[in-house]
Amino acid sequence: MTTKSDTGAAAVHPSKKTGSAPSGTTSRRIEVLDILRGVAIIGTLGTNIWLFTHPLGPPSLFFRMPEPDSLSGAVEVALRSLSNGKFLALLTILFGVGLEIQYQSARRRGRSWPGWYLWRAALLFVEGALHFVLVFEYDALIGYAFTSLIVVYLVGRSERCVRAWIIAMGSLHLLLVAALSYAVVATGTGSGSGRLGRADVYAVGSYADQIALRLNRFIVYRIESLFVIPMGVVLFLLGSRLLRAGVFENSARGARLRRRLMAVGLGVGAPLNVLTAFGGPGWFVVDRYLLPPLVAFGLLGLVTTLAHRMTGEHGVLRRGVTAVGRSALSCYVFQNLAAATLCYGWGLGLATELGWARPWWPVLAWAGIVASFLVLSSLWLRRFSRGPLELVWNWAYRAPQRLGGRA
Numbered sequence: 211m212t213t214k215s216d217t218g219a220a221a222v223h224p225s226k227k228t229g230s231a232p233s234g235t236t237s238r239r240i241e242v243l244d245i246l247r248g249v250a251i252i253g254t255l256g257t258n259i260w261l262f263t264h265p266l267g268p269p270s271l272f273f274r275m276p277e278p279d280s281l282s283g284a285v286e287v288a289l290r291s292l293s294n295g296k297f298l299a300l301l302t303i304l305f306g307v308g309l310e311i312q313y314q315s316a317r318r319r320g321r322s323w324p325g326w327y328l329w330r331a332a333l334l335f336v337e338g339a340l341h342f343v344l345v346f347e348y349d350a351l352i353g354y355a356f357t358s359l360i361v362v363y364l365v366g367r368s369e370r371c372v373r374a375w376i377i378a379m380g381s382l383h384l385l386l387v388a389a390l391s392y393a394v395v396a397t398g399t400g401s402g403s404g405r406l407g408r409a410d411v412y413a414v415g416s417y418a419d420q421i422a423l424r425l426n427r428f429i430v431y432r433i434e435s436l437f438v439i440p441m442g443v444v445l446f447l448l449g450s451r452l453l454r455a456g457v458f459e460n461s462a463r464g465a466r467l468r469r470r471l472m473a474v475g476l477g478v479g480a481p482l483n484v485l486t487a488f489g490g491p492g493w494f495v496v497d498r499y500l501l502p503p504l505v506a507f508g509l510l511g512l513v514t515t516l517a518h519r520m521t522g523e524h525g526v527l528r529r530g531v532t533a534v535g536r537s538a539l540s541c542y543v544f545q546n547l548a549a550a551t552l553c554y555g556w557g558l559g560l561a562t563e564l565g566w567a568r569p570w571w572p573v574l575a576w577a578g579i580v581a582s583f584l585v586l587s588s589l590w591l592r593r594f595s596r597g598p599l600e601l602v603w604n605w606a607y608r609a610p611q612r613l614g615g616r617a
């Protein structure tokens with residue numbers, strides 16, 4: 211139930227080659243966006259790794275969730291809470307930032323809007339569908355595609371209109387969270403009552419068996435994509451407006467706005483999120499979909515502030531995180547493929563072999579995979595301007611435009 215990002219689209223990967231930022235944006239701010247994207251991609255694996263490393267695989271989310279009734283259970287709950295929902299929300303905010311950048315670019319160049327952005331949304335849907343079928347059940351790109359089709363017609367509207375949509379979609383999201391929380395408590399979901407097909411398909415089943423299960427359970431696995439659309443609209447629009455407000459600027463107004471975000475997100479949202487994380491399965495929906503967006507805004511403010519304070523410092527870690535942000539789609543797919551190969555029965559089968567070592571071995575698996583794509587992305591970008599899948603994305607995006615130009 212994580213996502214990943216529209217990293218193949220310039221809407222989420224603004225650069226000097228793929229799109230322009232709003233007036234006053236500098237390459238420094240674009241680097242900050244790359245760092246934020248890199249942090250978000252690393253954080254998503256922090257959520258997904260607990261699903262990959264479970265002997266039941268991703269469907270374990272529908273079975274018993276860990277509870278702090280033992281030392282190992284308490285440690286796993288604490289570690290899961292560090293990333294659960296927060297980096298999904300951060301990526302969603304960055305989608306809104308990227309969409310705003312594309313909108314401003316189209317305006318400056320005198321191009322119609324949404325224009326070719328609709329083609330981006332179509333590619334995003336195809337990308338998400340392929341990733342769902344071939345790699346990972348809880349890909350969020352399909353939901354992002356639908357959300358972008360709504361926000362693309364709102365980003366240029368008046369502040370009054372945008373505010374009305376934020377209030378309406380935010381209220382709808384609160385109602386959905388309340389309704390789903392009631393359903394979780396009433397049905398006992400998360401307390402061992404889940405039933406979702408073969409329980410051993412990830413331990414002993416083949417790659418083809420897993421694809422068949424995903425296709426058979428498509429609606430169950432991807433119902434989240436519809437559930438999060440109201441939240442996505444809110445976060446898209448807030449990301450757009452934060453960019454306009456100068457949140458990424460290395461300026462006094464940017465610093466003031468970031469301090470407010472950190473106060474709300476880290477000072478209020480994070481402590482409440484800790485309470486819901488240890489509150490039991492009944493708080494699962496609130497713990498994932500209500501408080502994490504608040505924390506994500508705090509993380510945005512914190513990471514951006516730290517990036518600006520490290521002006522001129524380009525150590526190995528910073529370069530690696532920036533490279534991950536520039537090749538986010540490739541790194542996201544790589545991390546899921548690497549985790550599947552390590553954990554599933556058709557690969558090394560470590561999820562079953564090391565089930566006794568939870569919650570410690572998932573942390574080591576996360577660290578190893580992150581280290582590998584930090585290095586690989588840095589090496590790749592020494593020779594190429596984009597990641598490998600980003601190159602494919604750019605070709606697919608440009609192809610109909612080139613054909614239209616020749617016609």
